[in-house]
Amino acid sequence: MNDQPRHHPARVPASANVSPRYPRRALSAEYVIVGAGITGAAVAAHLARLGASPLVIEAKGIPASGATGSSGGMVRCYDVDPVVARLAAASLLTYSDPTAWISGAAPLRSVGAVTLAAREHAEAFALAAERLETAGWECQVVSETEEVLGVRTAGGAALVEPAAGWVDPVLITELFLRQAVADGATVLTSTRVTRLTPTAAGVLLETTRDTVHATQDVVLAVGAWAARPLLGTSAPAGQVRSRAIQTAVVEHSSGVGQHATFIDLRTGGYGKPVSDRTSLVGYPLLAWDVDPDVAVPDDIVHQKRTIDVVAQNLPWLRDGPVLKVNRSFDAFGGGDVVNGTNIPRVSTCRPGNGGGVKVAPELGREIALRLLAVKEPGTAGRD
Numbered sequence: 001m002n003d004q005p006r007h008h009p010a011r012v013p014a015s016a017n018v019s020p021r022y023p024r025r026a027l028s029a030e031y032v033i034v035g036a037g038i039t040g041a042a043v044a045a046h047l048a049r050l051g052a053s054p055l056v057i058e059a060k061g062i063p064a065s066g067a068t069g070s071s072g073g074m075v076r077c078y079d080v081d082p083v084v085a086r087l088a089a090a091s092l093l094t095y096s097d098p099t100a101w102i103s104g105a106a107p108l109r110s111v112g113a114v115t116l117a118a119r120e121h122a123e124a125f126a127l128a129a130e131r132l133e134t135a136g137w138e139c140q141v142v143s144e145t146e147e148v149l150g151v152r153t154a155g156g157a158a159l160v161e162p163a164a165g166w167v168d169p170v171l172i173t174e175l176f177l178r179q180a181v182a183d184g185a186t187v188l189t190s191t192r193v194t195r196l197t198p199t200a201a202g203v204l205l206e207t208t209r210d211t212v213h214a215t216q217d218v219v220l221a222v223g224a225w226a227a228r229p230l231l232g233t234s235a236p237a238g239q240v241r242s243r244a245i246q247t248a249v250v251e252h253s254s255g256v257g258q259h260a261t262f263i264d265l266r267t268g269g270y271g272k273p274v275s276d277r278t279s280l281v282g283y284p285l286l287a288w289d290v291d292p293d294v295a296v297p298d299d300i301v302h303q304k305r306t307i308d309v310v311a312q313n314l315p316w317l318r319d320g321p322v323l324k325v326n327r328s329f330d331a332f333g334g335g336d337v338v339n340g341t342n343i344p345r346v347s348t349c350r351p352g353n354g355g356g357v358k359v360a361p362e363l364g365r366e367i368a369l370r371l372l373a374v375k376e377p378g379t380a381g382r383d
Contacts, residue, residue, distance in 0.1 A: 029055035030216040031371060032205060034193050036063035038169050038357055039349050040221030041176035042364025048183035050372055056185060057207065059192040064173040066292065067223050070328035072247060072280050074261040074272050075358045076113035076164035077132050087359035089135055094361035095167055102179040107172060111273055112149045112260035113164030119143050122157035129159060138162055150259030154312045156266060166261050166272045169357045195231040198343045217371050218346045219338065224292045224331040226348050233341045240333040240351055244287035246302055249280050249324040256316045269310040278323065281310040290329055298325045330354050337366045
């Protein structure tokens, strides 16, 4: 892949703390974040807000140029993974709170979110809805309707979250980085980390520019690249795997109407509105262990299959022209919010499992608290 973003660049303002050129000297920082996608930016913002002065190192020339820039940005509370569900619910609250952002505006596009499954799944949906409502989120379960929030149910049950929707992942990354810089962080772009080496005084990060000394912790927020560990590090086998993604932006006529974001658990098909006349749709492309640095051509067969599958929920897709195809990748794995490597004080972020944007605000917050050993009421800090 080249170093250009798939959508628009993260608009990080000019600042003494944001440098497109590496200083002609070795750097030292307590906390170093490798990767300026949405997760790395969130970790940096929360660390800086808690009083640290993290250093963010990004290999590409522009932040959010990897998987973040190609993400659909769909956000909702419900998820079958309880860890993701917990992180997602807290993150949705942050996305809807204007006071949480340096811009002073909530970035959430509240078009609603619909999760579809077989009608027999209605009972499980009802239990999930009860938990969400207890946490303060409005939701409902429907199973006897043909359409909900502009999405055809195709005979299934639907868990509806009216307050959910989508965000612009590149904008979110920009806002996190702006906040981080305002609170004392430094962001270096066009700087690739090539090796990590433990020392008695911390960790040395060799880069394509110079050497950086991390006196406390290093967080690898590198997404799919975590499947190919940086030189000097290793993680448990199979902890992170990369998987290809392909989506399409389709135009529809003015009379179609708007729809919520959705995912159909029966087929894996999903979609979100992009504008008044366009929607992004996707369907799993089960190509595992891809190299995120290698560009591959669009899969036309998969593109047609995507339209066929998602048309069960958006019938107009069969008549709408495909304006753009996006090819990207994601990282899948499990474990804690941060997982250790063979090098002390070097950790990898928990993969987003196809929903990194959905969990980024809370994931970044919890990682920052963990690194700083900050104790919240009812929680224990790191020993």
